[in-house]
Amino acid sequence: MLRTKHLAIAASIMWFAGMSLGHAEEQPVELQIVNAQNKLFGVHPGFRSNHAKGVVVEGHFKASPEAAKLSKSVIFNGSTIPVTVRFSDSTGLPNIPDGSKKASPHGIAIKYHLPDGNDTDMVLNSFKFFPVATGADFRDMLLAIAASPAGAPKPTKLDAFIKSHPSMPAALKTLGTPDSFADEEYYGVDAFVFVDKAGKKQPVRYIMAPQKLVHISTEEADKKPPNYLMDELPQRLAHGPVVFHLKAQLAQPGDQTKDATKPWPADRPVVDLGVLTIDKAVPDSMEAQKKLLFLPGQLTPGIEKSDDPLIDVRDNAYAISFSRRSQ
Numbered sequence: 001m002l003r004t005k006h007l008a009i010a011a012s013i014m015w016f017a018g019m020s021l022g023h024a025e026e027q028p029v030e031l032q033i034v035n036a037q038n039k040l041f042g043v044h045p046g047f048r049s050n051h052a053k054g055v056v057v058e059g060h061f062k063a064s065p066e067a068a069k070l071s072k073s074v075i076f077n078g079s080t081i082p083v084t085v086r087f088s089d090s091t092g093l094p095n096i097p098d099g100s101k102k103a104s105p106h107g108i109a110i111k112y113h114l115p116d117g118n119d120t121d122m123v124l125n126s127f128k129f130f131p132v133a134t135g136a137d138f139r140d141m142l143l144a145i146a147a148s149p150a151g152a153p154k155p156t157k158l159d160a161f162i163k164s165h166p167s168m169p170a171a172l173k174t175l176g177t178p179d180s181f182a183d184e185e186y187y188g189v190d191a192f193v194f195v196d197k198a199g200k201k202q203p204v205r206y207i208m209a210p211q212k213l214v215h216i217s218t219e220e221a222d223k224k225p226p227n228y229l230m231d232e233l234p235q236r237l238a239h240g241p242v243v244f245h246l247k248a249q250l251a252q253p254g255d256q257t258k259d260a261t262k263p264w265p266a267d268r269p270v271v272d273l274g275v276l277t278i279d280k281a282v283p284d285s286m287e288a289q290k291k292l293l294f295l296p297g298q299l300t301p302g303i304e305k306s307d308d309p310l311i312d313v314r315d316n317a318y319a320i321s322f323s324r325r326s327q
């Protein structure tokens, strides 16, 4: 937890310093992104600039023997690792109806509490691959959406963006609306690199697989109460744990790791890394989520960043959002 706090404070000082640079185009792209999210969704004090609506739960992770062969990380050594998990809806709207199409991609963020007192995080969503490959494209996508409200003259800025970035509509097609946060599959999208005990490296992409995947139709989603996902999870946990399998898709030599819009071929092997068991809702999720900061680049020996540029952009943007929502 301490490491997370220090990182966030250092990052916020750095990035707020960037604000004084003047012209928007001179600002760090991460600052432009969070500003664009605040413009698109409005400013909601105390809430995340994206994935604002969520629910916090707790449990543990226990790795499979296969995981220890791929990575020397302490989370994969087979011991029971306590976790804090936050499920979320997309957008910076704290009151978005859970069944809205805009609430997808849904998210899962996992904080593994390590024996030495540090944490390591994973932040996944329900896109099978990402709409854009760089921070600049992510910013431009947000600005294009903001500039294209209903009734805007055609072709809109968004039409133009979609034309030049076909990965955006393709990624949107991979989304569905789940009947429960427990019945959704989540993807890491960005590549990370496992390092084994002998120093051998293996690029991977995470998959968090549910026991069953249940997507509902738009008509069914429209009839659901606005908080059905947030309310259902604690109710489900009152009757028993929710289980996921953390898996890793393994890249083959030559597979690129820097472009999250391009999934690896489906025949790449998928290894079961272990079981995530969620068994407890927290008493005050609203309060708990304020203090939590999940960073995709907060890693532990045995797991390294790839050359995917989104990882650093995300770390910096999440720290800026955290610093704003903590004020």
Ligand code: HEM
Pocket (backbone or CB within 6 Å): 033, 034, 047, 048, 049, 050, 051, 054, 086, 087, 088, 106, 107, 108, 109, 123, 124, 125, 130, 134, 135, 138, 187, 188, 189, 190, 260, 292, 293, 294, 310, 313, 314, 317, 318, 319, 321, 322, 325
């Ligand atoms: C350029 C790319 C991206 C940017 C700039 C971005 C930005 C953000 C920001 C600013 C937040 C709020 C963080 C906070 O206040 O704690 C956030 C939350 C989140 N993002 Fe991203 N994001 C990006 C890509 C992704 C990807 C690739 C995934 C998943 C594969 C993802 C999943 C999530 C999730 C699950 C949350 C909520 C985390 C939580 O529960 O605290 N994002 N994102």
